[in-house]
Amino acid sequence: MKITYYWLKDFVEIKISPRQLADKLTMAGIEVKGLEEKDGDFVLDIETTSNRPDLLSVYGIAREVAVITGKSFKEPKPPKIATAQNKTDFDIKINSPKDCPLYTAKIIRGVKIGPSPGWLKKRLELVGCRSINNVVDITNYILFTYGEPLHAFDFDRISSEGIFVRRARRGERLMTIDAGECLLDEDMLVIADNNRILALAGIIGGKESEVSGDTKNILLEAAIFAPVLIRRARQKLGIETNSSYRFERGIDSETVQKASACACALILELASGKMTLKKETGLLKTRPRSILTEVASAEKILGSHILPKETIKILNRLGLKTKRASKKMLRLTIPPYRNDLFTQIDIVEELARIHGYDAIPNTLPKITPQPPSLQKRDLVSLTKQTLVALGLNEVITYSLISRSLWGMFSEGQDVSVIEVENPLSSEQEILRPSLIPSLVKCVAHNYNQRQQYVYLFEIAHVFSQKEGNLREELQLAIALSGSRAIFLEDMVVKDTAGLLHLKGIIETLCARLGVERYEFVNRNHNQIIDICISGEGAGSLYQIPRRILNYFDIKNRQVIVAQLSLDRLFAGAVLTKQFFALPKFPAITRDISFILKEEIPVQELLAALKEQGGSLLAAVTITDYYRGKQIPAGYRGITVSCVYRAGERTLREEEVNPIDATLRALLEKRFQAKMR
Numbered sequence: 001m002k003i004t005y006y007w008l009k010d011f012v013e014i015k016i017s018p019r020q021l022a023d024k025l026t027m028a029g030i031e032v033k034g035l036e037e038k039d040g041d042f043v044l045d046i047e048t049t050s051n052r053p054d055l056l057s058v059y060g061i062a063r064e065v066a067v068i069t070g071k072s073f074k075e076p077k078p079p080k081i082a083t084a085q086n087k088t089d090f091d092i093k094i095n096s097p098k099d100c101p102l103y104t105a106k107i108i109r110g111v112k113i114g115p116s117p118g119w120l121k122k123r124l125e126l127v128g129c130r131s132i133n134n135v136v137d138i139t140n141y142i143l144f145t146y147g148e149p150l151h152a153f154d155f156d157r158i159s160s161e162g163i164f165v166r167r168a169r170r171g172e173r174l175m176t177i178d179a180g181e182c183l184l185d186e187d188m189l190v191i192a193d194n195n196r197i198l199a200l201a202g203i204i205g206g207k208e209s210e211v212s213g214d215t216k217n218i219l220l221e222a223a224i225f226a227p228v229l230i231r232r233a234r235q236k237l238g239i240e241t242n243s244s245y246r247f248e249r250g251i252d253s254e255t256v257q258k259a260s261a262c263a264c265a266l267i268l269e270l271a272s273g274k275m276t277l278k279k280e281t282g283l284l285k286t287r288p289r290s291i292l293t294e295v296a297s298a299e300k301i302l303g304s305h306i307l308p309k310e311t312i313k314i315l316n317r318l319g320l321k322t323k324r325a326s327k328k329m330l331r332l333t334i335p336p337y338r339n340d341l342f343t344q345i346d347i348v349e350e351l352a353r354i355h356g357y358d359a360i361p362n363t364l365p366k367i368t369p370q371p372p373s374l375q376k377r378d379l380v381s382l383t384k385q386t387l388v389a390l391g392l393n394e395v396i397t398y399s400l401i402s403r404s405l406w407g408m409f410s411e412g413q414d415v416s417v418i419e420v421e422n423p424l425s426s427e428q429e430i431l432r433p434s435l436i437p438s439l440v441k442c443v444a445h446n447y448n449q450r451q452q453y454v455y456l457f458e459i460a461h462v463f464s465q466k467e468g469n470l471r472e473e474l475q476l477a478i479a480l481s482g483s484r485a486i487f488l489e490d491m492v493v494k495d496t497a498g499l500l501h502l503k504g505i506i507e508t509l510c511a512r513l514g515v516e517r518y519e520f521v522n523r524n525h526n527q528i529i530d531i532c533i534s535g536e537g538a539g540s541l542y543q544i545p546r547r548i549l550n551y552f553d554i555k556n557r558q559v560i561v562a563q564l565s566l567d568r569l570f571a572g573a574v575l576t577k578q579f580f581a582l583p584k585f586p587a588i589t590r591d592i593s594f595i596l597k598e599e600i601p602v603q604e605l606l607a608a609l610k611e612q613g614g615s616l617l618a619a620v621t622i623t624d625y626y627r628g629k630q631i632p633a634g635y636r637g638i639t640v641s642c643v644y645r646a647g648e649r650t651l652r653e654e655e656v657n658p659i660d661a662t663l664r665a666l667l668e669k670r671f672q673a674k675m676r
Contacts, residue, residue, distance in 0.1 A: 002127040003058050003144070005042035011062035011074050018042040021065065028068050029353045030055060043126055051340040053249035057147030060337070067317045067354055078258060079265035084109075084274040091162030092281040099189050100165045100201070102253055102282035103223040106264050107155055111135060111273035113213050120270075129242075135211050135218060138266045140242075148222060148251055148259035149243030151191075151199060153209045155217040159193035163219075165201065166192060174200055175207040176239075188233040189225060202230040202247035203239055220267070222260035224251050224282075252336040253286060289334045292325060293344040298351045304360040306351060314354045315347070376474075379513065379570045380459060383476065386512045390505055392455045392478065397438035399460065400428035405437045408548050416465045431463035435477035436561050440544060443479050443559055444552035453482025453497065459566065474566040476539075478502060481559040499529060502541050502562050506531060514574035519603065531564055533572050539564030587618065587645040588653070590660050594673040595635045602638065605671055609640065612666050613659055616651065619643040637676065 005018045014021060022032040022044060034045035046061065054060040066073035090107065094100045115121075116137040124131055129140050139150040168184035174197045175181050182200065184190065189201040199205040202225040211218060230247040234240055264275060294300075295308050306314075312322050312330075320341075321333040334341050341347065352360065374382075384394060404426075406417065410433075418431040432438065435458050446454045457478045464471045480497035495501075503520060510518050520541070521530040531539040544559040596605070602622065609620050624639035631637045642663065644656050667673035 001046050001048060001056055003044055003046065003061055004123065004126050005044065007041075007058050007123060007145075008062050008065060011059060011076070012066040012069070013071050013074075014065065014069065015071075016069065018044070021069075024068050025061075025064070027353075027357065028064065030061070030064060038126060039122065041122075041126055050249060053147065053246060053251070053339070054337040056246050056249065058144060059146045063319070067314075070317075076262070078261050081261065081264055081268065081275055081278075083278055084276050090160070090277055090279065092279055093162060093164050093166075094281055095164070095166040097282060099167070099226050099229055100282065101224045101226075102256060102280070103163075103165055103221070104256060104260050104280045105163060105277070106220040106260060106275055106279075107217065107277035108220060108264065108267055108273045108275050109155075109217045111216065111218055111267065111271040113211065113215050113271065117270065133211065133213070134271045135215070135267060138263055138270065139220075141266070142259050142263040143242055143246070146255055146259040146262070147246055148255045149202065149246055150259065150263050151205050151221045151243075152211050153198060153205070153219040153221065154211055154215045155219045156215070157209045158198065158219060159195050161194050163198075164192045164194075165223075166190060168197065172197060176200070176204045177207055177210045178204070179207065180239075182237050182239075185236075187229070187236070189229045191221070200233065200237075200239075201225050203234055203237075203244045204241055218267075218273075220260065220264060222256050222263070224253065224256060250339055252339075253283070254336055286336060288336065289342075291332045291334060291341065291344065291347060293330050293332060293347045295328055295330055297344055298348045298355075301345070301348050302352055302360055303363060304352075304355070306355055310355070311351060314351055318350060318354065320347075374575060376570065379573060380474075380566070382512065383509065383566065384459065386509050387457050387478070387505070390508060392457045392505075395439070395442050395456050395458050396460070397435070397442065397458060398428070399432060399463075401430060401432045401437055402427050403429045405441075406430060406433065408551065409434065409437050409440075418463050418465055418470065433462055433464045434563060435460060435462060435475055436479075436544075436563055439477050439479045439561065440548065440552060440559060443481050444554055447481075447554060447557070451482070453484050455480055455497070476562075476564045476566050476569075478505060478562045478564075479559055480561075481554070481557050497558070497560055499541055499543070499560055502560050503529070506541070506562060506564065510569075513569065513572075514576070515569060515572040516574070517572060522601065531562075533568050536568065538568040583645060583647070585646060585648075585650045587643050588651050588656050590642045590644070590656065591623065591639055592642065592660075592664060592667065593624070593637070593639045593676040594667055595631055595637050595676060596671060596673050598634055598636060600671055605667070606640075608666060608670065609642070609663055612663060613642065613644075616644050616646060616655070616659060617642060618645040 005014070005021070008014060016024070018035060022035045025046070026032050031047040032044050033047050036043045046055070048055045055064065063073055092103055092105055094103055113133050113135060116131055116134045120137055120141060121131045124137060124140055127144055129144070131137050135152050139152055143149050167186050168188045168190045170185050172184045173181055174184060174190070184197070190197045191199040191201050196208065197206060198209045225247050227248050227250055230244050234244045234248070267273065268275065295311060298304070298306050298311060315322050315332060319335040319338065323331045323333070325331040332347065341350070388394065400420065400423070415433045417433055420429060420431070423429045439456060439458055442456055443454045457476065459474070459476050461472050462475045480501055483494040483496040486493045486495050515533065517534045519532050521532055523530055527542060529541040530537055531541065539562060541560070541562045544561060549557070549559060596602070606620050610617060613620070621641050622638060623641045624637070626637035642660070644651055644659065664675065668675070
């Protein structure tokens with residue numbers, strides 16, 4: 001919307017320059033998109049938000065300028081207009097008060113239509129409005145001044161019985177003042193008389209009743225129309241006018257009466273004539289809204305101290321009436337033109353923009369980091385993400401399996417199954433006590449689809465009963481089978497899935513979840529490896545027997561599986577991260593190569609080395625693992641890398657040599673290792 005600098009000065013005394021005014025308005029939330037000097041005045045192009053229809057006028061902007069600059073607002077006195085003695089029997093009928101809450105009409109006789117004076121033409125042209133004649137220009141001038149759209153009808157072209165504000169009938173047509181024909185329907189509000197439609201309410205007038213050079217008597221309309229009806233009609237017809245733009249956003253009743261009176265006074269001044277009728281129909285006043293707000297709310301929310309006296313002063317300048325509800329609370333009466341204020345936070349926003357956003361101190365918010373409180377579903381999601389990142393594919397299988405299928409996998413397991421009383425088929429006889437049977441079926445299915453290798457996992461509940469009580473547990477099952485091709489720089493290597501692959505996946509998952517107290521315990525000479533978490537059994541890794549693989553027609557391949565209780569795994573999860581500074585001093589690395597019997601667990605060996613190495617031994621890792629011709633049967637070749645470091649100084653060789661000798665002696669005596 002465009003307004004001019006000197007037009008604003010009709011309502012408020014402005015001492016600052018147009019550029020400074022534009023900056024102040026923008027900082028107060030009323031964005032000035034452009035400022036142009038033109039014809040001895042300055043045109044401000046203002047962007048208004050849809051919730052501030054009160055800013056769609058010079059009057060409304062001037063009200064804000066007075067608040068922002070601290071100057072007094074010049075409220076114009078309503079003109080007193082005498083009604084000439086004339087017997088005019090004229091009626092206004094509104095079909096629905098919801099469609100048109102208020103309609104006012106003034107009949108002015110004996111007007112002289114002609115060109116507008118220079119000052120009126122100039123103001124309209126500066127804001128982009130073309131001058132037509134004195135009466136039409138006055139209605140446009142009042143629209144830009146007060147934000148209330150008016151319309152002037154040629155009264156002699158209206159049926160003497162009166163005006164009807166009603167919905168259009170389907171099929172009715174209107175020739176508008178811009179010579180366009182509109183096809184109307186029941187969703188459109190019109191102004192009509194007994195014979196025809198005179199105007200499309202709130203949008204555009206009709207050609208047959210427009211004010212022309214021959215007009216002698218006029219009817220001046222000022223009204224309030226339902227915003228929804230105006231918007232729907234405007235969208236259907238594709239017509240947008242200055243009037244529809246304002247009616248869509250809402251007009252208050254006080255503005256209607258003020259604008260109508262000022263327009264009438266200007267017409268009598270510039271076009272002569274006498275007012276012979278003044279009539280109003282509908283609700284003239286609305287009940288004022290009130291908001292209960294805390295005096296110190298702005299300081300709590302904004303972090304900026306505003307004195308209570310300053311708060312009340314700003315609110316009063318904004319047109320809000322304040323009344324003490326209690327020692328800490330204020331009751332604010334909202335003026336009718338501020339239909340955007342409903343809650344306490346709206347009031348705080350008003351205080352912030354008038355007090356000045358630049359007056360709010362720049363402070364960083366106090367944030368106390370808290371460890372994430374993850375739910376079980378979050379840990380399940382994290383587990384799935386980790387396994388997928390490791391190259392596994394998730395499957396989802398049925399919770400019901402056949403008794404015969406479970407019988408193949410239950411050898412040596414003391415598990416009481418839960419039977420289904422009325423199974424739909426033999427494949428759905430029991431609730432599965434384990435995910436492994438279903439997972440092995442998936443492996444067989446994938447091989448039937450010509451897959452070269454299968455890496456699968458499933459997370460679901462398993463069911464059993466103990467002493468008559470139902471037991472339900474969230475379980476993770478993993479199945480690996482086949483060989484993957486790994487492309488190196490000069491060759492292709494086949495990587496066949498085995499227990500060590502599965503062990504590495506479990507170790508990576510534990511590291512991702514922050515589970516530290518876990519170990520793998522051999523059982524039945526590496527046939528089954530138990531997974532213990534915090535000293536308790538949580539699952540196992542093993543190879544599916546050949547008899548089961550033959551049943552599923554899985555030939556010439558091994559299937560390695562793991563099942564793990566996620567309830568026990570999640571109980572040991574710690575997702576809190578610890579960060580350490582990078583070492584300031586260099587480390588000394590010593591490698592120890594030896595051969596070790598197959599049955600001696602490497603995990604126990606590494607733990608013993610770390611304990612014996614003391615505080616200077618920072619890390620112990622396996623860097624080489626070999627079986628071959630140079631290694632005797634029943635043994636394996638291992639290289640252990642020991643990293644020594646002191647946090648406060650650089651180590652010397654003389655300090656490391658004794659520790660290295662001690663570790664070698666430990667390997668030879670306790671683990672019967674043979675140095676290479």
